[in-house]
Structures are given as C-alpha cells and as structure tokens.
Amino acid sequence: MSAALAVREITMRFGGVVALEDVSFDAEPGRVLGVMGPNGAGKTTLFNVISGVQKPTRGSVTLGATQLTGRDVAWIAGHGVTRTFQTPMMFWGLDVRESIAAALATREFGGIFPPGALRSLVPSGFGWARRRAADAALRERADELLVTMGIGAIAARPTESLSFGEERFLELARALAIEPQMLLLDEPLSGLNPDEVEIVLQTIVRARENGIGVLLVEHAVGELLSVADRVVVLDHGRKIAEGTAREVAADPIVIDAYIGDELG
C-alpha cells in the first residue's frame, strides 16, 4: 500500500561545493510536504537526488521498504516516485493525448515492451486486435485524466503548440498518469497566471486526497504555505527548520535565512 518516503542524511558534494548536507525528513502519503529555502539552498538538487537524476555522496532514500538510492530515473519512476521539472520536459512530436498514453503504458503493460527479447520480435499480427483495443483503452484513459484536470480541450493539440501553462498542465497530468506514490513538483506555479495557478493547486489537493504524497518546491511562498501540511526549510544545503506551515512561517531562523538572501 502507500508508503512514506524516507530521506536520510542526504549529502551531495561535488567539486568543492556542498550542495546538500545531512538532510533528513519523511514525506507521508496523502500529505503535501513543502520544501522551502532561499535561492541556492539545494532544493532542486534534493529533488534530483530523490528522483535519481543525481546520486548522493552519502545518505539514502527509501520508499517504504524499497531502496531508491543509486537507481536510475526510469526505475525510480516505475517504483512509485515521479517528478516534474522547472522547465517542462515535453515529448516533442507527440500530441497531448499521446504524451499521456506514453506514460500510461508503463502502468498498464508493466513496461513499454513485454520483457523477453524474442517476444518483442514476434510480428504483432498475432496480437493485433488485442493491441488495438488496449491502445484505444489507453487513449480513453488519457482523455479522462485530462478532463479531471479540467484541460480536456487540449487533448488533440500537438505539444509544440502548447502555451507554457498548458505545458505545465501536461507535465503534471503525465506524472499523475503513472499513479505514483510520491509526486515531486519543482516550481509548478512559476510562470502561470492566477487561473492556471488555481488549476494546479486543485490538482495537488486532489492528489493528496487520493493518497499520493506530494513534495512541493515553490518560490511563491504564500501558495506553498496554503497547500502544505508540513514544510521543510533548507538553507545552504542544510535543513534549518521543519514543522507545520504556521510554525515555519513564524520561525525566526527561517525569516533570517530569507532576509539574508534578499539582502545578500
């Protein structure tokens, strides 16, 4: 069932720079954990480590009993942890529905291609009808997801034609399509107008209600605090505070770190 993400003593050092030092916390399923901190605090590096883009110098990341540290990105995504990026990564060449279908397939078929080299070479005339039916089911499911997010209208649009906000929506829908246990959102609100912000926030709330754990990095502190159950604050790679939104907002250490960033 749903498991917690345990981040333990994550340290990230490269080329003399200490990006993260001894960062530990838990992210609960069905809860939103905000990750805050001034610029350069290490938030994106943290996400990179959890999602497998980078391997930590020290420390571990586990989802329930599953060890995630050192695994590659696709493996981790297949085992319950997915993320979005500061700049949305689109599947150029596909349209919106197909982008989601591509993600859904990892869920539906247990992998893009059936395992076994030989089977993958068998002409699919043998499974033609079955594949077509399965494919149709995929596209329907993709449409459902889009409608749930309120963006059903863009289903047929090529990714190249999307506005920035629509790209963010698609990336979010795609991540949700694989039914993750933990969803890492890296500044999903930046660059969005107020209506678009609303859609994303509602999607986050809905995900939480569905038992998905959300880690949210966001510069718009107000929005972050409005939706986060708990917050972790980083500064210069270290965790300097952790607590509920209200506790953290009132914490003098946190305020200090932010003001220091603004002046410094």
Added chain:
Amino acid sequence: MMASLWQYVLAGLVSGAIYALVAAGFVLIYQVTGIINFAQGEYVMIGAMTAASLASAGMAPVEAGALGIVAAAVVGGLSYLLAIRPARSRGATGVTLIFITLGLDVALRGLGLIIWGTNPLSLSAFSGGSSISIFGGVIQPQALWVLGADMVVFALLYIFFQRTYAGTAVRAAVASPAIASTFGIPLRTFAFWSFVAAAAIGGLGGVVIAPITSATYDMGLTFGLAGFVAAVLGGLESLPGALVGGFVLGIAEKVSGGLVSTGWEQGVGFIILVLVLLLRPQGLLGRAVRQA
C-alpha cells in the same frame, strides 16, 4: 626484432604527424563551433592533389604546395559558407549538422574524383638526398619536412591562442558563447575562420605527405578517419591532445601493422576509438565530458 620495432615507430611518427594535423583541424572546428567536421580529411586530399597536379603541370614544388594549401583553405571557407552557415541559420543542430558534414565529406571526395579521377598523383620531395639514419632506423628526408610542418603549425597555434588578443578572444568565446556574443565577439566570423584555418592545416598536411604516400583520391577518408581517432584520443577539446593523439595513434598503427598484419592498421585505430569512447570519452588530455 628491436630494429624493426624502432622502424615501425619511426614510420608511425611520420604518419602520426599528419594525423596530428588533421586532428588539430577537428579540434579547432569543434572547439569554436561544437561541430565535428567529418569532411576534415578531404582538405588533406585537396591540398595534396592540387599541389601534385600543379607540379606535374610544371609548377615548382614549393609554389605548387603553397597553392595546394590555399586551395584547401578556400574550400574550407566555402564549406562553412555554403553548408554550415545556412543550416545553422535555419536552426539545425546536433544530428543534422553531423549529417551535413558527412554530406560535405562525400561531396568533396566526389569532387576530387570528378577533377582528378582515380589515378594517384605524385609529388616530388621538397629536398633531395638519401635516407637519413636515426639510431639504426631509416627515414626519408621528406619526413623531416613533415615533422617540421607539424612543429610549425602547433607552435603557431600555441602562439595564436595563448599570446595574441585575437586568440584570447576566441578562447573566451569558446568558453562562454552566450556571454561572448553580448560582448560583441563575432562568433560567426570565428566559425568561418576556424574552418579556413582547419582546412589550411589539413591542406598543409596533404602537401607534405604527398611525396611520401602520393596523392590518392581516397586519402581523405583514410587520413580523416585517422585524424578523428587521434582527436578523440587526445581529447576533442584539447589542441595539445591532438598532437599527442596523433603520434600515439600513428605509432600504434604502424607497430601493430608490422607485428600483426597491415590490414589491422586501420582496425587498430578504431578499436582504440571505441575503447576511448567507453573508458575515457574526454580523451587523454581533455576535461571530463558532461553527459547531458
């Protein structure tokens, strides 16, 4: 046995010197534009063939050689203006540019076939005299010209990049292209001249090696591919690496060619290439490659 080994080494130094020149051309273009110019070897062919055909028409070897270099340089400049620049201004990147230089390579070789056909042309050595003996190994006097050309070219490159304002500007542009353009550093002009220079260097290589190997229509492919390997071996971002890579490759080829069989001369180079790409993609002297 040791005597023949030394002989192979000497032979390797000579061919390695040309590989180093071709490699220098690759590195130059790669550093300034980020493109791997698959056509680099053909400039060697153009230099050699032009010089040889002019010489056989009666021109003095030195003049013929100089014109050969000029011809190569002109073709290099045209390569950039007619193939690279139009593509980049239309937003071509990555794989498309690779294919374009591939097309350039094929086109230039075809051009050579159209102009000169398949017969090899010879060029007389720059200085007469009998073979020179070094520690029991033997080299032709022309080999000294080859090595000399190498030294001159690399010395000039060093002086340009490290000791002139223009060279420093180029290094800055290479290090940070985005910032460089905001300072008004003309990246397109640098790109153009990098092609011209790389072609001239290749052409010079062709001119000095032609008396030893004769000028053939497929020498571009042979030297080009070897120059590749040398460049990657030394480090695509390192000019000194081109020099080192060239000699290492040349010696490795001749030694294995002598010890195993001549057919494997070419094969050895590519095995080295694969090993380098696997184990140390930045080459011997390069900095770590960013795997995006």
Added chain:
Amino acid sequence: MPRSAASYAIGGFILFAVIAIAVWFIPPYYTGLITLVGIYALVTIGLNLFMGYAGQVSLGQAAFVGVGAYTSAVITVKLQWSPWLGLIAGGIVAALVAYGLSFVVLRLRENLLALATLALGIVINVVFNEWDFLGGSSGFSGIPSFALGHFTFDLRAHAILSWFLVALGLAFAGQLVRSNFGRSLIAISAGELGAASVGIDAQRLKRQTFVLSAVYAGLAGGVYASYQTYIDPSSFGFLLSVTFVLMSVIGGIRSLWGAPIGAAIVVALTQVLQAVVPIVIPSARGDFQSFFLGVILIAMLVFLPKGLVSRFGEARA
C-alpha cells in the same frame, strides 16, 4: 492525419503487387535495379526506426548488411544449407552482433554515438577483410540463389522477394510506430530525462530498436548475397553506410514510406549521373556521383531537414 498502422500494411502489399506484376513487362536491367532498391529500402526502414523514431544516429549500418550477407554466404556455401535458412540466420546473427554492440554504443549521445557507430562499422569491415574463413579480401563467390522446390530464383523472382520483404517490413514497422512503442521512442528522442521521469526505460528501448534495425539490415544482406551470388568486403563499407543515411534523409528520417522513396531516388539518381556525367566531364572516374549525392544531402538537410515525405504527405509518420 497520422496514418493508421493498417495503412502501412495495405500500402506495402499494394506496392508489392504492382512490382510483382511490373517485372514481367520491364527490361531485365531495370528489374535488377528494382531488386536493389528493395534491398536498400529494407535497410532504410530499420534505420528510420533507429534514427527517426528513437532519435539516434548510426553511421555503420552497412556493417550489419555485411554481417547478414556473410552469414548467409557461410551457411549456404560452407554448410551447404538452404539459402532460406541463410536468410533467416543473417537476420539473427546481425541481431546478435547489434545486441552485443549496443552495450558499448548506446550509452553515447549524438556526436560520440555517430563516431562510435562509424568506428564499429569500419572495424567489422576490417574483420571481413582479414578473416580468412570469410574469404578475406576476395570474399565469397558461388553463393546459391534462392529456390522454391525446383524453381531457382531468377532476376524477377529476386525482385519479387525483395519487395515482399519490404512490404512485410513496412507492415511490421508501421504497426510498431503506431503503438505505444512508437510513442515511447518519440518521447525518448525528445529527451531521455523527460521520458525517464514517467518510467520509460530509454536504454532498453534504444537497444531493442537498434537490434531491430540490424535485423532489417541483416535480412537485406541475406537477400543481397544470394542475389549477387558474390560478395566481398568492399561492398559493405563506410560509403554504403553514408548512402543509407542519404536515403533516410531524402525520404524523411521519421517516415517509413520515406525509406523506399529515398532508396528509389538515390538509386535512380546514381544511374542518371553515371550515364550523364562522363559525357560532360570526361575526367570523372570512380564513384564521382558521390559529389552530387553529397550536395543533395547537404541541400536536403539545409532546406528540407524533415525529408520529402513530410513536405508532400504523411504528417508525423
């Protein structure tokens, strides 16, 4: 409108039928050309899957053709088995070679991948040249043609066979690219990290596509061997690999129909050039048509990087 998977199969077999009939009416010389176009088209379909859909580069595809050809030759000449077995074995061995090489090669991107495939293509060619078991630089002669019962394949039969395989190849590739496999490949070519973040295993898919492209090339090689009855290493070198890239680019690298179209155009052009140019420029010798092919390649890439098919038809094949 994107084409449906069935349209590739249907179109492929219509094309096959047209050719199967046409070969009874056209001069033998052209039948031979058609066979060659079919063989090249087969290779190019596989190449388009790897380069156009998966977004990779291969400058060594001719080596896989050679592997298929030599395998078939060994099986039919040395083991005296049926050429049909040789054909299948050619595809299998090429697949195995590609599978092994994929671990070396597919970790690399763009420039380095291009260099690596180039290098490996040449190394394989050197092996053909140096390995006496394969006849060294003299190659293999006396390769038997295909036969069905008592009927030994003649020129027409080879043409029909090669285009039958093209039709099959189009049908198979067509339904692959219209499935989630194709979508995932496109996702990978857009950016491996984005694809990985939703669980798409880029390495595995690239490997499968690479192996598949080798199967296409290996089968083509098997047909080539029996059709020519003689092979030597010089047929499978770097220049042939570049020719495949040219065919791919002209037709459109992300287009399956572009493969036979590109192959036909390049072969036709080569024929025209070889006839016309020596008249105009008597000094031209050897593979001089490569000048024009190179220029066309450059022009295509500058002005029509998506190939002819995208210009006139097939949207997002």
